[in-house]
Amino acid sequence: MNTHSKFHLSDESIRILCSFNGSHWRFATGEPLAEKPRHYFSWNDVIVATDRGEFRINTSLSESDFEGYAEEYAQLAVYPDSKGLAEAQANGHIYFQHAGEQITKVFVFRVGITQIIDGVPTWVYSADHAVIFGLTEGAVAVCKTGHHSAAIDLSFADSVETLELDGRAHEWDWENELGEEYNVVTELIQIGETHTR
Amino acid sequence: MGARGGGGSSATAHAALRAGLDRLQSKYRLSGAGYFGRKGAGKKVRIISSSDPHRAAEDFWKRLKGQLTESQTDNGKGLQIKFPDGSSAVFRPFTSTFNSPAITLDVATPGLGIATYQRIHFTK
Numbered sequence: 001m002n003t004h005s006k007f008h009l010s011d012e013s014i015r016i017l018c019s020f021n022g023s024h025w026r027f028a029t030g031e032p033l034a035e036k037p038r039h040y041f042s043w044n045d046v047i048v049a050t051d052r053g054e055f056r057i058n059t060s061l062s063e064s065d066f067e068g069y070a071e072e073y074a075q076l077a078v079y080p081d082s083k084g085l086a087e088a089q090a091n092g093h094i095y096f097q098h099a100g101e102q103i104t105k106v107f108v109f110r111v112g113i114t115q116i117i118d119g120v121p122t123w124v125y126s127a128d129h130a131v132i133f134g135l136t137e138g139a140v141a142v143c144k145t146g147h148h149s150a151a152i153d154l155s156f157a158d159s160v161e162t163l164e165l166d167g168r169a170h171e172w173d174w175e176n177e178l179g180e181e182y183n184v185v186t187e188l189i190q191i192g193e194t195h196t197r
Numbered sequence: 198m199g200a201r202g203g204g205g206s207s208a209t210a211h212a213a214l215r216a217g218l219d220r221l222q223s224k225y226r227l228s229g230a231g232y233f234g235r236k237g238a239g240k241k242v243r244i245i246s247s248s249d250p251h252r253a254a255e256d257f258w259k260r261l262k263g264q265l266t267e268s269q270t271d272n273g274k275g276l277q278i279k280f281p282d283g284s285s286a287v288f289r290p291f292t293s294t295f296n297s298p299a300i301t302l303d304v305a306t307p308g309l310g311i312a313t314y315q316r317i318h319f320t321k
Contacts, residue, residue, distance in 0.1 A: 149303040151283045
């Protein structure tokens with residue numbers, strides 16, 4: 001094995017997410033995407049507001065050379081602030097879908113890709129691709145738009161199961177040479193749960 | 198939003214990207230899988246050969262950009278275009294490969310006939 005590159009949420013980010021488990025959803029920020037109903041968009045930050053306060057889900061790019069050349073990869077993080085909220089409110093970029101529902105479960109959608117050449121693993125890339133909130137009557141995903149972009153997609157659905165999640169592993173796993181293969185694993189990791197009463 | 202780049206609020210948020218791709222395809226061949234140039238060393242790396250790689254990269258960038266506004270990347274190493282549909286492109290005039298500028302293209306809208314991500318190096 002040559003390299004193992006991880007782009008996971010930090011312990012602090014997970015702690016912040018868990019601290020809002022059981023709170024009641026108020027709204028989230030983003031810009032509209034008319035071509036994708038129930039989807040919104042941000043270049044760097046999505047702010048989530050609950051009855052316990054706000055937090056900000058952010059992506060930034062960090063460099064790694066595990067593929068053999070320097071490339072930038074998107075890294076998710078969560079901050080306990082609402083930086084940018086005033087601007088979003090001023091622009092009308094806040095959405096109240098599912099407001100009042102309780103956050104009952106919090107998940108991380110993790111994508112793991114192992115490159116295997118002639119039967120030997122050469123690198124492993126593992127990234128937290130989305131944060132997912134299970135609500136009493138719906139679900140919300142805050143998802144990277146890609147592995148190399150800081151853009152974020154915010155989407156709403158009727159359940160966690162019906163969220164549209166794409167780990168974009170096909171960017172590696174296509175037209176493989178003889179002896180080249182990719183092992184792709186996607187996981188929905190539950191990091192918090194609250195039982196409704 | 199328009200040319201500034203934010204999220205697309207119109208029904209044709211990907212129109213600017215589509216227009217840029219059309220301008221590129223009038224000069225640069227796109228493979229059936231949606232990649233420009235020929236296969237490079239990495240899985241997402243493509244190569245476009247030219248006697249003047251910098252001039253070729255600038256030509257590619259201008260065709261892609263059209264009337265959109267470019268800005269500095271956060272790390273200051275390149276220029277970026279933020280398309281209204283959430284797609285983005287980055288032009289790095291200098292990379293770790295000598296005399297090989299690169300343009301990365303990250304496509305957010307599916308169904309445009311182009312790969313969701315590619316890194317195009319311009320070489321001699």
